[in-house]
Amino acid sequence: MAKAPSRTGTLVSTLQARAIERLWRTLAGRRLTTLWRLARLVGPLVHRFSRRERDVTEANLAHVYPESSPAERHRLARESLIHSSATMLEIGFAWMGKPERIETSLLAVHGRELLDEARAGGRGVIVLAPHFGNWEVLNFWLSSHFPFTAMYEPPKLGELDAVTRAGRERMGASLVPTNPRGVAALLKALKRSEAIGILPDQEPSWGSGVFAPFFDRLAYTATLLPKLVARTEARVVTGVARRIPGQGFEIHFLAADERVYSPDEIESATGVNACVEAAIALDPAQYQWEYKRYRKVIQEQEGHPEHRRFRIY
Incomplete structure (x- = not known):
């Protein structure tokens, strides 16, 4: 049986959540120029003092861009963490800022x-x-223009759940849980000819994915998309909001790699990863390289493939 949180722990979590929400609301009214300047201050500090973020980012970049010099990858890692810092600082703007802004x-x-x-x-x-x-x-943008449904996993700090949901749903988006009930809701939305959103670069739990190449290295990739396509004949596009530092954003929709429509799950997952690669090519510094995309690997043991977790960062 899970141990119930202590009264002290609950109080600390509540205070943390209130402080974070207050920060978001404060930053919501700031100009994007100001938020970008803050990101350019915070990002280098993260790169210097957060060993985990720096090491994972640089390990990923060393694999993806082996032809680049160490100095070039170091610069790209620093710029990437600046953009990641900007994304965090812009949460209040996206969730709580005036829609017209x-x-x-x-x-x-x-x-x-x-x-x-x-x-x-x-x-x-x-x-x-x-x-x-x-x-x-x-x-x-999507929820402002179309009926839009997306999967949602509550934040680790549960006290932030209400503000997170309010921010993401305020323009009409429908959030559904990351479980079979949520998948059923996605299917219904597609059958109504609506739009749904999927995060294609999150590592799924065992049994919910296959190994497919991502920048020529096998990465465990979700197989939800081919299941949805097979049952609805939905079309697939890649969508991103590319930051124009200090000015705003440009929305890009890119045609999907045709392999995403394959009934073969590995072939489809390969197409999904190719879609992510095409988005990254717009500006590699704006991708969240600090995510451990290659945590799961395949080992061959006595001729039988075995899924195992590896500490490779």
């Missing part, structure tokens, strides 16, 4: 015709939204 910050929308064409054909649309730029701004 956010609309004004959207400088351009590229590839909207991909969404319109799919919806005009009476099909649902699956938007693959990797951890690139500011995905909360992308959620704002």
